[in-house]
Amino acid sequence: MLSPTIFSGSLPGLTDFVPSLSLATTPEADYGSFVLTGVLMTLVVIYAMSKLGGELSKRVGLPPVLGELVGGVLVGVSALHLIVFPETGATAADSSLMLFLQQLGGLDGTALEHIFASQSEVISVLAELGVIVLLFEIGLESDLRELSKVGSQAAVVAIVGVVAPFLLGTVGLVTLFHTPIIPAIFAGAALTATSIGITSKVLSDLGQLKSTEGKIIVGAAVIDDVLGIIVLAVVASLAKTGEVDLLNVVYLIIGASAFLLGSILLGKFFNQGFEAIAAKLKTRGALLIPAFAFALVMAIIANLIHLEAILGAFAAGLVLDETDLRKELDRQVMPIADFLVPIFFVTVGAKADLGVLNPFESANRAGLVIAAFLIIVAIIGKVITGWAVFGQPGVNRLAIGFGMIPRGEVGLVFAGIGSASGVLDKPLEAAIIVMVILTTFLAPPLLQAVLNKPQDPDVPADREALEKSLSV
């Protein structure tokens, strides 16, 4: 096992004589510096690909997050092998970056495996911190007041948009493809997500944020975010027991709801405590550190009661959303999200083995057929939500349906958790990722086609700031 050192990392050669002088008892103690170098190199690759992919994606009018994902695919297990992970079966010898480090440092194979494992562990935890910060930020940006204004319309759209694709997807996979129940439920759950970031960005670009359709879509996307996380907690917990335990499902729905609602109801109390603490602090990070520590504590609590850590971070963000200090906090969380979130998206892309979708390999054709099925369900299951809207004559129902289509980051979180837990086999995981990518690609042109007359180009400043901050 590695004996980690805080400082030796910056001194590669220094470690040559460490064993004879220090308290280090294992020969592995001198790998620490190479772990840091490996982590720094991996981060540089991640940032380069996230910017390259994100910018190219934006240039062609698509959400930047897609480009980050594709950038990850390019440097990952599917292509360049610069960023690979032990969990996908890779060893240090499969990592171009590790082989480069080996040449630089003259390391033997055992040393390299240790460095590879430690470096992967660090990048994995950084990616997890990335999702935690992302969900904290989404929570901060999800506004309970906006949500209550759009009210029942948005709620109906959200619920139909969760139930319809979930049922269509799960039942379809079980009956048509004979998929076992748990992976089918997982895939169905992945179909329920709606990306609030992508959706609101597209609406803003079309000047439709303040239209009836726009408000319903944004409201529904916010509710869908909450529902999606509950669904995720439910299916993940289902997966833990290995079978469909109805009592457990009910317990988990109650648990997830109680946690989220409890957080919101106790929000005023938390807010007052948070504001009192932040007001009293006089050192740097007076606002950020209490908020961030609160998010981490909520993540730990969520984890301990068998929910997702990210659900805790989201609840923390939703609660702090109500404080007067929100805007300043938002401003400070943004750079941290910019710094950590790309690690998450690029590594998700890096771990997606798109090789299974090569149609020239006969073994892959099942995966491709599943992908086609999931894409059809993903579109139909969301488009019908427009017809669930009541009491709004003349509303553009197709636009609402199209607005709910992009799955974005939440869909990817499902795919990632399913993959890491071993619930999803490779063809199904890849099919979900292809579904997420294609629905996210399809939504902007579809929405543009049905909302071709820009109604309200003068978006108010604070809405624009929100929209800008959401355009990950």
Add this chain to the structure above:
Amino acid sequence: MLSPTIFSGSLPGLTDFVPSLSLATTPEADYGSFVLTGVLMTLVVIYAMSKLGGELSKRVGLPPVLGELVGGVLVGVSALHLIVFPETGATAADSSLMLFLQQLGGLDGTALEHIFASQSEVISVLAELGVIVLLFEIGLESDLRELSKVGSQAAVVAIVGVVAPFLLGTVGLVTLFHTPIIPAIFAGAALTATSIGITSKVLSDLGQLKSTEGKIIVGAAVIDDVLGIIVLAVVASLAKTGEVDLLNVVYLIIGASAFLLGSILLGKFFNQGFEAIAAKLKTRGALLIPAFAFALVMAIIANLIHLEAILGAFAAGLVLDETDLRKELDRQVMPIADFLVPIFFVTVGAKADLGVLNPFESANRAGLVIAAFLIIVAIIGKVITGWAVFGQPGVNRLAIGFGMIPRGEVGLVFAGIGSASGVLDKPLEAAIIVMVILTTFLAPPLLQAVLNKPQDPDVPADREALEKSLSV
């Protein structure tokens, strides 16, 4: 070795059935979630102690960074054992946090050791990223133009303030305490630092930033920062070879200077490239990510040519300092520093075993005598710099000397690197940390005593912002 997973971390119980379903080949694969929980809990402890210590420190008129360090001591190996590291000889059984995790998860001893090692590795790399960001920020805030204005006065003060304590300390340790040459040089080098953050904060509190003394002190502290990093690179590289190789010293001084000066001279080129890239990017993090990636690349290059990673980050900050985008970049780097830097200071405190300074143990008395000697040298070596100032009749020479006394974060970096590399034995390391703490404690009251008349209470806004940003 752990087989890290990106997502399973948020799903503790999920891992129970992973081995039977996934590609995971080792039983350790299911520790990932506990590693994340351990990291999150450690971060919460770090943030709590950094705020508690920092705030209390500030309330009694001392630099917050001191409180963070003392907070680290409280939760570290000297006291509560919440945060301990394998490099100090600790096992999982020595960590209160790991024992708590063991009770929660029902883990066996082997599992716990794996989790402890991985969690420590992640926290160590986060702390290293913390120093990298800190030095990047110090580089961003070190202004070459300010430096050239105070000119030769500041340079003389800085050089005397590096040479005098280094020679006094090293020669004194070798002759009086028979310390071997390499640890003596390391301790001497630790005496050369001046904390620009603490120094400028104290001056600002006294309304002396714009006085002649204030400008000379700040200018000298900036130059001292650069010299100190070169000295650090030199002694660290000396330590690598295990002996004093004069040719190597010259080579390293040239190398360090060439790297830093080369970075500055090529700065215009880098600036233009950076500005061009930042201007072209349209996605989130358009400014931050290129700057951060540049800092990481410079850190990697510095590492590869056998300098410090932090020297590269500092050079990157100094170069980007000259861009028009500096203020915005500064604003965005600040939350990341607030988030990462406390991890560095608290873990430094956590690893300092102050038990060796217990005077009731006879074995410790040598360490205490060394500490007393280092503190005397630390004060005398800096106080005499005031008399090196020329052509400034009536200047308060004692004030300039006192202003150079606080060692702060740079001194701690020396202690940490020396400790991690095994160059410093425990009494000498603890003596350096006590020296750093006491010089930092002493400087504010001493400066206040000799500069008792507040000359200029109306600090200009941008100076105040700088000062605020420096008050770590």
